[in-house]
Amino acid sequence: MLMPLNPVKIRKDFPIFERTVRDGKKLIYLDSGATSQKPFAVIDAEVNFYKFHNAAVHRGAHQLAEEATDAYEGARGLVAGFIGASVDEVIFTKSATESINLLAYAMGNAPRGNRFALSPGDKIVVTEMEHHANLIPWQELSNRTGATLDWFQVNDEGRLDLSTLHAVISPETKVVAITHQSNVLGTINPLDEILKRAHEVGAVVVLDACQSIPHLAVDVSTLGVDFLAFSGHKALGPTGVGILWGKAELLDQLPPFLYGGSMIESVTMTESTWAPSPRKFEAGVPNMAQAVGLGAALEYLQAVGLNAIHKHEIDLTMQLINGLQKIEGVKIFGPTNNIMRGGTVSFAVDQIHPHDLGQYLDSLGIAVRTGHHCAWPLNKKLGVAATTRASFYLYNDSDEVEALLDGVLGAQKYFARFS
Numbered sequence: 441m442l443m444p445l446n447p448v449k450i451r452k453d454f455p456i457f458e459r460t461v462r463d464g465k466k467l468i469y470l471d472s473g474a475t476s477q478k479p480f481a482v483i484d485a486e487v488n489f490y491k492f493h494n495a496a497v498h499r500g501a502h503q504l505a506e507e508a509t510d511a512y513e514g515a516r517g518l519v520a521g522f523i524g525a526s527v528d529e530v531i532f533t534k535s536a537t538e539s540i541n542l543l544a545y546a547m548g549n550a551p552r553g554n555r556f557a558l559s560p561g562d563k564i565v566v567t568e569m570e571h572h573a574n575l576i577p578w579q580e581l582s583n584r585t586g587a588t589l590d591w592f593q594v595n596d597e598g599r600l601d602l603s604t605l606h607a608v609i610s611p612e613t614k615v616v617a618i619t620h621q622s623n624v625l626g627t628i629n630p631l632d633e634i635l636k637r638a639h640e641v642g643a644v645v646v647l648d649a650c651q652s653i654p655h656l657a658v659d660v661s662t663l664g665v666d667f668l669a670f671s672g673h674k675a676l677g678p679t680g681v682g683i684l685w686g687k688a689e690l691l692d693q694l695p696p697f698l699y700g701g702s703m704i705e706s707v708t709m710t711e712s713t714w715a716p717s718p719r720k721f722e723a724g725v726p727n728m729a730q731a732v733g734l735g736a737a738l739e740y741l742q743a744v745g746l747n748a749i750h751k752h753e754i755d756l757t758m759q760l761i762n763g764l765q766k767i768e769g770v771k772i773f774g775p776t777n778n779i780m781r782g783g784t785v786s787f788a789v790d791q792i793h794p795h796d797l798g799q800y801l802d803s804l805g806i807a808v809r810t811g812h813h814c815a816w817p818l819n820k821k822l823g824v825a826a827t828t829r830a831s832f833y834l835y836n837d838s839d840e841v842e843a844l845l846d847g848v849l850g851a852q853k854y855f856a857r858f859s
Contacts, residue, residue: 445744445752447837453479453740454835465805468840473623473651473784473831474809475673478737485736486678489729496725498702512728515735516718519683522738523668524659529691531684531718532731536650537573539669539684540617542697542721543646544577547615548584549695556614556644556694560586563612565643567592567600567629568821569622572814574648578617587614594821598625598774605637613643620652624813624829625774626757626784628652635664644690650674655753655782655833657746660685672730677737681730684721691717698723744834753783753832756841760785760830763845770848773822783832786813789848792855794826800851801828806844 451457454477461467469477489511495504497512513527520527533539550556558564564578564587582589590608592600609616616638621628631647638645644666652658654675660668667690672681686694696703696714700723705713714720741749758778764770769790775781789797798810809829812819819825830844 442745442748442751445748445834447752447835450744451835453481455480455483457835461805461807462803468804468806468836468843470830470832470836470840470844471807471809472654472674472833472836473813473829475679476654476676476833477835478676478678478733479740481740482676482678482733482737486729486733489732494729497728498719499725508728511732512726515731518735518738522742523653523683523685524661525685526688528717529660529685529688531686531691531721532726533682533684533721534680534727535673535682536648536669536671537682539682540574540646540648541577542684543667543669543686543694544581546695546697548581551695554693554695558582558585558587558614561612562587562614563590563610564588565590565592565609565613565616565618565638567618568594569598569600569625569627569815569818570617570619571623571648571650572816573650574617574619574646575817578615588612592618594625594818598622598627599780600627600629602630602633605633609634609637609641609643611641613638613641615646616643617646617648619648619650620658621649621655621782621784622774622815622818623651623784624786624815624818624827626781626786627774628656628780628782630780631664639664651782651784654741655746656750666690672734672737675734675737676740677734678727678730680727681734683734686717688717691721694721696720696723700724702726749834750782752834753836754778754781756832756836756838757781757783757785759838759841760844763841764848767845767848767852769852773824773827784829785831786827786829788824788827789852791859792851794828796855797828797848797851800854801844801847804843804847804850806840806847808844 493507495508497509547556595601646667647665649670653670667686673679703723773786794810
């Protein structure tokens with residue numbers, strides 16, 4: 441049986457919760473889907489790298505360079521352990537967005553005969569619920585190569601319509617790029633059927649795990665996907681660092697993304713050869729301190745326990761959904777049960793624009809996200825221009841959910857005066 445989390449105790453590890461907002465109000469932070477807050481362990485790890493070990497990794501024979509390299513590669517090992525990967529399959533990038541662009545750009549550069557080379561008649565498959573970061577790179581790749589872009593639609597419950605599975609993932613499909621958990625709907629997508637069909641036709645599966653890795657236990661050795669991307673800043677880590685994971689045999693066949701120092705094996709004035717992965721994809725001096733900070737963040741999450749975090753978030757999510765369903769004039773987008781969903785709830789309130797609601801809640805010290813959440817096609821499918829989104833993490837508690845519900849009721853009363 442999982443031990444319940446103690447958010448009050450956990451918040452003491454996060455210095456930002458020592459401050460107040462809006463004339464002394466307690467900060468109620470419900471926007472972790474955009475970026476998470478950082479514990480002392482992460483801040484200290486990054487600061488200590490700069491204070492005591494700062495040097496360019498992989499480039500010097502002096503002690504500081506050795507220490508920096510050990511810290512950087514140690515962080516890679518922590519990432520690998522966190523997701524169940526081999527160390528050489530973990531690539532540091534500056535963000536999940538760069539990780540996905542790396543894949544799309546490298547595939548676009550693949551020479552004829554390479555398994556990743558695309559041409560007219562090939563197909564790339566996405567879904568209607570993708571974040572722009574996992575949609576636009578594939579749009580551009582299809583434009584450059586002549587491949588066709590196809591997608592799974594979202595049904596009224598906010599889940600993927602897999603009734604068209606065999607038609608959408610057809611024999612021409614080369615890439616299937618999907619989100620693990622929707623950043624708008626909270627939906628966790630079923631991977632087994634999609635993976636089985638994709639691999640039947642020889643396609644590779646790219647998973648955007650930005651909204652799942654920080655909240656769920658994910659093991660790439662059993663998950664079945666071919667590539668996976670996530671960001672550090674959503675997982676208690678620093679900004680400026682992301683991860684691309686890929687199966688070793690696939691990374692070996694993928695062309696480089698950026699060229700320069702550190703990613704080469706040999707160089708002459710007329711040609712170069714590439715170092716093996718992951719160095720092949722890490723040109724230049726990387727974000728070293730940020731990688732070290734990410735390693736500390738993942739250690740922190742493991743110490744708390746991903747299963748306990750997920751259960752805690754789902755409890756808060758259902759508390760919010762049940763509360764919103766009791767308020768007249770509120771519409772929830774996405775699943776309203778706890779089956780295959782995460783701790784993100786998007787909703788709209790009649791007669792109140794989401795931006796106005798967000799500002800009203802902010803006046804109470806409650807931070808939520810408002811807007812299209814970088815998912816314009818999904819918003820169009822939902823028939824809205826914007827929504828209000830609350831996203832939970834390990835430092836949130838039941839009292840904060842109640843504060844949000846009270847805030848929605850208060851907003852209705854406030855804006856009714858102007859209608």
